[in-house]
Amino acid sequence: MKRFFLLVLCIFATSCTGGGSCAGKKEVAALPDTFIWNLYSDPKSIDPGLVQENSGSDVGVQLFEGLTEYHPETNEPVPALATSSDVSSDGLLYTFHLRQDAKWSNGDPVTAHDFEYSWKRALDPKTGSYYASYFYIIKGGQEFNEGKNTDGNSVMVKALDDVTLQVTLKHPAHYFPQMIAYPAYRPVHRKTVETFGDKWTHPEHIVSNGPYKLVSWEVQKEMVAEKNPYYWDAQNVRINRIRFLLIEERETALKKHLEGSAHYTDDIPTLKIPTLKSNPHYHDAIQLATYYYSINTKKKPFDDVRVRQALAMSIEREKITNVLQQGYPTRNLVPPGIPGYTTAKGLSFNPEKARQLLSEAGFQDPKTLKVTLSYNTNENHKLIAEMVQNMWKENLGVEAELYNQEWKSHLKNVEEGNYEVGRFTWIGDYVDPLTFLEITTTASTQNYSKWSNPVYDDLVLVQSGKERDPKKRFELLQQAEEMMLEQAPLIPLYHYGRPLLLDPRVKGFYGNLQDMHPVKFAWFEEEK
Structure with missing residues (x-):
């Protein structure tokens, strides 16, 4: 057995750029004890087992805490509720040792049993967790979630006692400590969940174990979270x-x-970016995220790979990012920058070849191909959809109809297969190609295209899991990515940069690769 991580927690705070406040004259309210975050939309859920979009994760990271937590700058895992862990020599058995002073916001102790219950709940098909497949790395998890085994004890996560959690993986995963920092892996309070059902996350009922507790939620107005006095490290939470x-x-x-009137704002209108770049609040952080269009391969004629390839090969990504003035054009699903991984080569822009493929697919007259492009309400999404609509018309002669919906309706229709081409973003859950390539495997709940290839599944889920040599493992994943991109169940458009505004008085809060921001590490510091 070997020690996995040290019993230390070092947070490196660096000064933000420049001095002075924004152009407005109004002072930020309630300084220095209130951090104001422009979240934009109500989360669909803040239940760790049901969270699925950025807003839910942003709030959830503040209210709940897992065995590990994200370092605020690097997003590397640092000790949280687990002070240490041991890993078996074959990399399959993890034993986590929990701190004994952790409590829920009602004063109950946080135990290893809470984690066993919460992880099995996320895998229970009755829960309907969006991230259920994220737990498939645990031995027995996939079989339980898919109903092949209805015994929860078959999932190999077990509380040995109140402060010891043992987990058996189905394959070695050096990134597992980072995975368990993700919001879906954070525990829930069993008694509260079972007492209040789907209303347990309401402010009047919720019990959480993180540095903050939710005290109010006014739909389409604001959510307020206050410092949790029972949090084990409350004395070091400065906001x-x-x-x-x-x-x-x-x-x-x-x-x-x-x-x-706000300290942090990240979804900045595109046309405002040029004028904001000189503002001391402005930063641009590279993201482990890809903007893409999913294609419903179960609907004709999109079941024909030639049609999908034609649509992918007639989009000029550089024009999109030039107009957006942000992002990095790409033909790949996996972003660059993962140490040791060389991204695959996707389909190049080639309108002549695209027209040929369309003709071979039976559309000698491109106007006979009708495409509905769906996106959720957002100025940038609309702008991108309009540009792609024009590119398909100019480069292919294909007419596309744009269909705009608010997020929840868009997601529901895509999940139910009621779409043809739909906009999505995937944000990596950990720094490894697998977090991207898993979403196009047959069993993934995020595989909106419904594309299925057993060879691809084997490369991603089986062979790469068994391979202990990191270089060879990445070669297998690169092979899988090239195969998937060639089949075009989705069309990558660009990798994200994250233009953001952060009040220079806020320290310990950074733009980072995964866009995870635990406010517990932040503080206010008056400018000199």
Whole structure:
């Protein structure tokens, strides 16, 4: 057995750029104890077992804490509720040792049994967890989630006692300590869940174990979280309150920030970026994230790979990012920058070849191909959809109809297969190609294209899991990525950069690769 991580927690705080406040004259309210975050939209859920979008994760990271936590700058895993862990020589058995002073926001102790219950709950098909497949790395997890084994004890996560959790993986995964920092792996309070059902996350009921507790939620207005006095490290949490502003209109949110009514704003209107780059609040952080269009391969004619390839090969990604003035054009699903991994080569822009493929697929007259392109309400999504619509018309002669919906309706229709081409973003859950390539495997709940290839599944889920040599493992994953991109069940458009505004008085809060921001590490510091 070997020690996995040290019993230390070092947070390296560096100064933000420049001095001075924004152009507005209004002072930020309630300083220095309230951090105001422009969250934009209400989360669909903040239940760790049901969270699925950025807003839910952003709030959940503040309210719940897992065995490990994200370092605020690097997103590397640091000790949280587990002070240490041991790993077997074959990399399959993890034994986590929990701190004995951890408590829920009602004073109950946080135990290893909470984690066993929560992880099995996320895998229970009755729960309907969006991230159920994320737990498939645990031995017995996939079989239980798919109903092949209805005995929860078959899932190899077990509390040996109140402070010892043992987990058996189905294959070695050096990134497992980072995986368990993800919001879906954070525990829930069993008694509260079973008492209040789907209302357990309401402010009047919720019990959480993180540095903050939810005290109010006004739909389409704001959520407020206050410091949890029972949190094990409460004395080192320097910000007492977080206000999440739920303002869907980005121009309005930006105005509030520039007036001094918010400290952190990240979804900045594209056309405002050039004028904001000289602002001391402005930063641009590279993201482990890809913007892409999913194609419903179960609907004709999109079951024909030639049609999908033609659509992919007629889009000029560089024009999109030039107009957006952000992001990095790509033909790949996996972003660059993962140490040791060489990204695959996707389909190049080639309108002549695209027209040929379309003709071979039976569309000698491109106008006979009708495409509906769906996206959720957002100015950038609309702008991108309009550009792609024009590219398909100019480069292919194909007419596309645009269909705009609010997020929840868009997601519901895509999940039910009621779409043809739909906009999505995937944000990596850990720094490894697998976090991207898993979403196009047959069993993944995020495989909206419904594309299925047993060879691809074997490379991603079986062979790469068995391979202990990191270089050879990455070669297998690269082979899988090339295969998938050639089949075009999705069309990658660009990798994200994250333009953001952060009040220079806020320290210990950074733009980072995974866009995870535990406010517990942040503090206010008056400018000199």
